[in-house]
Amino acid sequence: MALLKQGTVSSHWHMLLRTQWLPQVTYQHNPTRTYSTTCQLAKQKSVAIFKSHHPSRLNRRVAIVTGASSGLGRAIALHFASHGAELVVCADLKEEPRPDGVEQDQTPTHEIIKSTYGHRTAMFVECDVTNATQVKAMVEAVVEERQRIDVLVNNAGLGNVSGSPLIHELDEKDWRRVINVNLDGTFLTNKYVLGQMIKQTPAKLSSATRASNPPPGLNTGPSDVHHLARRGTIINVSSMLGSIALPHGTSAYCASKGGVLNLTRQLALDYARYKINVNALCPGFLKTGMTAGNWGNEAREKEMKKLTPWGEWGRVEDVARMAVSLASEDAAWMTGEGVVVDGGYSAQ
Template sequence: MPPQPPSHLPRLHDKTALITGASSGIGRAIAIAYASHGTKLVVCADLRPDAHGNANTPEDKEKTHDLINKRYGEGRAVFVRCDVAEARGWEEVVSEAVRRAGRLDVLVNNAGVGEHNYPRLHLMDEAIWDKTMAVNARGVFLGCKYALVQFLKQPPHPSGDRGWIINIASTFGINGFTGGHGPYCASKAACLNLSKSIALDYAADKIHCNAICPGFTQSAMTEATFKDEAANAGRLAATPWGRWGRPEEIAAAAVFLASEDSSFVTGVGLPVDGGYLAM
């Protein structure tokens, strides 16, 4: 008989994860991927639970937490409303995760904003800057803060680690981009460098903090861009892989960074971009 492959627990066995912006796009894909890898509980945090964006199948229209519970068993996911720019919302969503599961192991700061066809900076209303920074930078700061408070006061995970933070940054946080994207680029650079700073400050506490830098990825937020013929052609020309990324491909990286497979990984900004940054 040929040798049998070793038996392994699911990669996120018994972990509790909190994911913001979980109702659609990348956040939804991460929530579903985490449940498929054995999480004890996925807390789906968003302003509303309804799925939005492309709906090609009846399941695409289902709320993320409902879909997880249907696929993987009742009680495996819950929706909690959270405005990530407000500290009160973070206190409540972290408390709810701990109330239901006893601890929090993984935070994914995914919620973000970024509009299509902003004007150039000298014509831009200050409200655009304020909104973008409130969600994409302040929201990440608050999420990290309240997750760190919980990580530090709970017993370590069986691996010895106290927690995993994954912040969804962007290739635009490494390189700039034309077309009125200044606030978005600035906010994602803040997200990326905050991740590195946290990784250094909390390494001794065995808390991982990493960022993922997606390239051009099809989601509800980018729908207007990939449906715009000229904008779509520009994105494809800038991507060596020759296509848009899929939310599931970002989710695969988020699974790795929340698992023991990344036991010696912290402080990275991992591009998942079809070669865009290599150009």
């Protein structure tokens, strides 16, 4: 097979598309062909993480996770690897986690995956999701390496970049920056990944799926696993604020995430005929670098905990586990949904 080449792409953001390779790895792509890829050795570091391993749920999936260096994206990428993904492509502006007071381990996400699951693969791609040239190059690079993309998680995003001003006080540049990353970036990654997915042959369900192996006593009629075969899965990360609002001047963020949620519904309808399911994850208050201004303030943190019926902040793991379910065969007949994981906040 052709090897993925290192390269650079210029942009107005002055970011370079860079790929970080793995050691020489031989993996089984399909039952009849074995591929070998030569990779540039990245720094190895032993990290004990996610020792429980569930190889059947995401077996042989090739997944791209944007914003994978920190926070929720990092957790999703690590959970995907834990559940048996064949390749996890960690896409972000930088390899290292952002120093936000949450990430204690500064090891890059893709290096954790490689050092923890030596028989699996991971790759870092430096990519600005607002730059069409870089997004297109990332997709082409992954396809050249593994011939398909099974899962895309659009996680890269921004919170309020200038505090919480009311809209008449909001700088137009700050509005545009949030919309550009959260909504335009989601558009671009969907555009190029969906263009690839519709060319792919639908992936058959594995023998481990519940659809092909119903429990004893459940009469589902003649076995037909092909009706759930998919060409791909898209998971767009929206927010509970995509459908509700807060009295804190979050207009740009709410507008962007509302756009992501409704874009998800539209894409679900447009691409169902291609057997590509598109869903959204809508997290509530999570303890990440994006929300550090709230949980770092004792009074504010206490107030926000009271607002959530569960009485606690969410953890990135809570949402990452749901991402695994959406990417797995459990959600093969589910599309167009916004899955809210917010401790009951939006149910009030």
